[in-house]
Amino acid sequence: ALPIYVPFVAKADIGNPAKYLELLAITKKGGLWVGANNLRNAAAAMKRLAAAKTTSLPPMIYEGSVKNVRGTLGKSPYVFEFSDRYSIFDWGQMPDLLEGKGAALAWMADFFFRYLGDAKNWQSWQAPQQLAQLPQLGTLKKHGAAHHALGLMDGMSRCLAVEPVDVIRPDSKNAMGKLVWDYSAYNAKPENTLVPLEVIFRFGVPEGSSLLQRTGDAAYCKDIGLDAAPKAGDVFALPVIEFSTKLETSDRYLSYAEAREIAALSAEEFEALRDLTRLCALRLRDIFAGIGVEMWDGKLEFAFDLKGADGTRGFKLVDSIGPDELRLTLDGVHLSKEALRSVYRGGNWYAQIDIAKKLAASRGDKDWKRICTDELGAEPAPLPADVKKQAEMIYGGIARALSAQYDGGAAFTNAWDIADVAAGFKTIKKAAA
Structure with a gap:
């Protein structure tokens, strides 16, 4: 049976971005839209979403070391809320926050999903000869890469709406x-x-x-x-x-x-x-x-x-x-x-991580981090101030460069040029030598 959809948002929900995100999720399904096609409804939903100025977020489903997952459990859409936190070596949240990181990561995630999901970006690309006959390449040239992203939430620069997928934890x-x-x-x-x-x-x-x-x-x-x-x-x-x-x-x-x-x-x-x-x-x-x-x-x-x-x-x-x-x-x-991992390699905390993981494996204990902190007394120190500033510039700088080259050049225009970011890291390394 062919499902028939009639787009409707109640008057009371006009200022609620979540309602338009629900509509966006529905537009990706097959079926007959009364009065308009899927693309027109998606475009209308995006326009209304952009006009909604509320900054309220859906409830928390899961708080990760770097990003949070928000929404109503089992109901599309979910919202990825990218934070300024970072994690290395499976540790989870590190001591520092990198200002601007979350917004840049959200933009880049949306950009890459859009770019890879657009069949035209595969049709214009020359694949290596060894892979030119792969059936997957034919699918990409016809449909683009399938993905679960629905788009950035206007007014919430850290937030990307996605279709939820089930997670079966072993x-x-x-x-x-x-x-x-x-x-x-x-x-x-x-x-x-x-x-x-x-x-x-x-x-x-x-x-x-x-x-x-x-x-x-x-x-x-x-x-x-x-x-x-x-x-x-x-x-x-x-x-x-x-x-x-x-x-x-x-x-x-x-x-x-x-x-x-x-x-x-x-x-x-x-x-x-x-x-x-x-x-x-x-x-x-x-x-x-x-x-x-x-x-x-x-x-x-x-x-x-x-x-x-x-x-x-x-x-x-x-x-x-x-x-x-x-x-x-x-x-x-x-x-x-x-660039962040290299700061900690060679230090005591990094060495103790390896010991903690080996101890955990020998005991059949999955909480190696507790062993590292409680038994070995090792935790990561904050980043040096100059390294922290340079690290913050990585994210906005790359987003700025990608936007300028491929996406109209409107994103992160105040970020450093990536050549300047690289030069800054060289200066820090030279001073430390």
């Missing part, structure tokens, strides 16, 4: 002193559900890359498509794809077989997910190349989409895309969270 138990996670719920082949994996792509091996910790294993190298163990500074013609856990208390890298098993992916679904990641990674690399920034690696998150005629599920991009998910450099200077 149970854990202590089995003979070892922490064991149960992913059996995924065997039911759920749809519109978060894939319990972080999908990591790598174009090379920069300083600090964790890939070097795993490539001593020849079998693992073969699994991810490497003929030999790479060394620092190596670059790859096509992105190398790795998988890690998403919903455990700390990230755990997986073999391809383990990744397929815990997410209950069919062989066809696994290949489709890997190939879609390759294509999105290559497209992102070229976007950043257009502003003079080199992208070394990053991670993407996906949700299972609906089953096709053959019974396999598609995938849609979810969560966020931005400097917190990517490793970016300009003139050899890190313009992502790696």
